[in-house]
Amino acid sequence: MDLSGLSLAELSALQEKIKQEIKKRQKQEVVRAREQIIAIAQSVGVSLDELLGSAGKTKVVKTRKPVAVRYRHPKDASLQWTGRGRQPQWVKDWLAGGNSLDSIGV
Structure with missing residues (x-):
């Protein structure tokens, strides 16, 4: 694609179209990846929560003991x-x- 013949306004419009197309394709990639992950989980008979490791786990918060003044x-x-x-x-x-x-x- 030869861009040298385009005006500044045409280049700016093209740049905006490129940005929009990139966003659209990124969303499509995320959807595709999500579908693949779900398919893998289903193929091994595991729920998505179990696959991601969040099922049945509780987050342990460690508290620090106060330090003595020196x-x-x-x-x-x-x-x-x-x-x-x-x-x-x-x-x-x-x-x-x-x-x-x-x-x-x-």
């Missing part, structure tokens, strides 16, 4: 840090002042 601000006990994750600003300030973490450890 550092407290010497003047304000409400400022505390477990030692995990980013250092709070008060810890950064403490260390910048030439102090060590050992001096504020619990």
Whole structure:
């Protein structure tokens, strides 16, 4: 297909038609894939839920135990840090002042 003879408006219209055709074909591919999956499940005598592994399963949510506080601000006990994750600003300030973490450890 020679595109060099087309105007900008014609190229834009062609581009829009291409986008629409791509969307249409993508939908067709999804439908075709779904039909194939269902056919496979039926051929082995399994329901689609069993095939996908969602039948009879419950999702287990793990809860994390709280971590003990390892550092407290010497003047304000409400400022505390477990030692995990980013250092709070008060810890950064403490260390910048030439102090060590050992001096504020619990």
